[in-house]
Amino acid sequence: MKLLTFTPAGATARAGVLVDESTVIDLQALGQAVGRELPDTVLAYVADPSLLAEATSALQSSAGNWPRESVHQLADVTLQAPHRPTKIVGVGLNYVEHVAESSRTLDTDKDLPTRPVLFSKPATAVIGPGEPILHNAELTKQLDWECELAVVIGKTATKVTVENALDHVFGYSITNDISARDQRRSGQWFYSKGQDSYAPLGPWIVTADEIGDPQNLDVRLTVNGVEMQNSNTRHMLFPIAELIADISAGMTLEPGDVIATGSPSGVGAAQMPPQFLEPGDVVELTIEKIGRLTNPVIAV
Secondary structure, X not given: OEEEEEEOOOOOOXXXXXXXXXXEEEHHHHHHHHOOXXXXXXXXXXXXXXXXXXXXXXXXXXXXXXXXXXXXXXXXXXXXXXXXOOOEEEEEOOEHHHHHHHHHHOOOOOOOOOOOEEEEEOHHHEEOOOOOEEEOOOXXXXXXXXXXXXXXXXXXXXXXXXXXXXXXXXXXXEEEOOEEHHHOEOOEOHHHHHOOXXXXXEEEEEEHHHHOOOOOOEEEEEEOOEEEEEEEHHHEOXXXXXXXXXXXXXXOEOOXXXXXXXXXXXXXXXXXOOOOOOOOOEEEEEEOOOEEEEEEEEEO
């Protein structure tokens, strides 16, 4: 299932499901039409498996004969970030080639990390598909991109093992770990990576059952149509199950929390010469089995 948050023209944000390449079903409107109580926020379905089961049943019972009031065309609605996470846990240096390029250009350690390198992003950094990444020239001249698989937690995780870690995953999305490289402060990344608009997320959440193996997904990023990153999640230094086990050893992961699982090589700082985002640029991220996340860059 592809769960999304959308805004029809002249209406408020709604929870929906993309049922084919062009059709969005409003879950609350569907529920009303078939006599079920379905909420209008994506987070409600992430946090409550019984609600997701209700939505699935309602969708199956109406497949091919959708109530008219529940149907929207994807081209006619505005997509937003699927939800606003309570916390975003970022993972740094999680692809071997990115470790190497970062040691050359960002003064990070050349040795592979022995444990996941973690940082956080605030919820205020989240934007949705098509929303602008903000370029403030007074704060940065080194605005950079990072295409990352986003893991959405569905079940509270505390001290979980690697073996059962994936049981706590609701689904997957795409995030762009935007970074102001020249705003690292004494080695700390929070301000560099946590400014407003620095966490594009979307275009939807794909439930884990539709992804299968999350460690074999092609990831790709282009800037103005030019390919900058092209890799596969199998090249992660720490796979998703290990990340969840490590994080939950000392930090409770709650439904809706997002883990940004790290960037492959090809970031702007590592280009020869370095290339950084400027107003007018368009960044497009694609992850296999999920979709495409596109955002423009504007000056503020």
